[in-house]
Amino acid sequence: MxxxxxxxxxxxxxxxQTTQLRKDWQEGFYKMEEIMLAEGIYQSGPTFFSVEPERGEAKYGNFTYYLPINNPVQIKEESEFGFQERFHISEAFVLRQADEAKDFHVALEKIQQHAEEKDIAIKDTFYCVLLEVFDDYMIDLYVPLKTEGEA
Structure with missing residues (x-):
C-alpha cells in the first residue's frame, strides 16, 4: 500500500454532522440515502465522511458526512442537513485500502507513522472516501497536512 x-x-x-460511536461509522450513510430519496437529489460523486476525535472519549468521534450532488440546493434552516458550495483539502496524505486492510483505523496508523518518519505534521481529523467498485467498496483515507503555523 x-x-x-x-x-x-x-x-x-x-x-x-453527528457525534457517535466510531464503530457505527456507517450509520450516517443511511441518513444521506434518506435525503436523496426524499428530495430526489442526484449524487455526483462518492459519499465520504470525516472523523474528528471526541475529547476524552476514544470510542466516540465527531462525524461529518458529505454527499456530492449535481446542483446547488437550498436546505431548510431547521433541517439536520447542511449545504457546502465547495469542499476542498489542498494537501493530504492518502492511502487506498483494497483487500489488505478493511479497517480504516489500520490505514490511519500507517499514515501517522509515515508522517512521523517524514517529520510532517498532520491534522487529527481524517476523511474516508468510499469508492464503489464491482459491488464492493474501497476506502481512500485522506489525512490533511497541517499548514505552516497551524497548531
Whole structure:
C-alpha cells in the first residue's frame, strides 16, 4: 500500500454532522440515502465522511458526512442537513485500502507513522472516501497536512 500526497475537491456537497460511536461509522450513510430519496437529489460523486476525535472519549468521534450532488440546493434552516458550495483539502496524505486492510483505523496508523518518519505534521481529523467498485467498496483515507503555523 502506497501513501500518496493529493488534494480532494468537490462542488455542491450536502453535509450531515453527528457525534457517535466510531464503530457505527456507517450509520450516517443511511441518513444521506434518506435525503436523496426524499428530495430526489442526484449524487455526483462518492459519499465520504470525516472523523474528528471526541475529547476524552476514544470510542466516540465527531462525524461529518458529505454527499456530492449535481446542483446547488437550498436546505431548510431547521433541517439536520447542511449545504457546502465547495469542499476542498489542498494537501493530504492518502492511502487506498483494497483487500489488505478493511479497517480504516489500520490505514490511519500507517499514515501517522509515515508522517512521523517524514517529520510532517498532520491534522487529527481524517476523511474516508468510499469508492464503489464491482459491488464492493474501497476506502481512500485522506489525512490533511497541517499548514505552516497551524497548531
Amino acid at each position: 502506497k501513501i500518496e500526497n493529493r488534494s480532494l475537491i468537490f462542488e455542491n456537497v450536502i453535509t450531515y
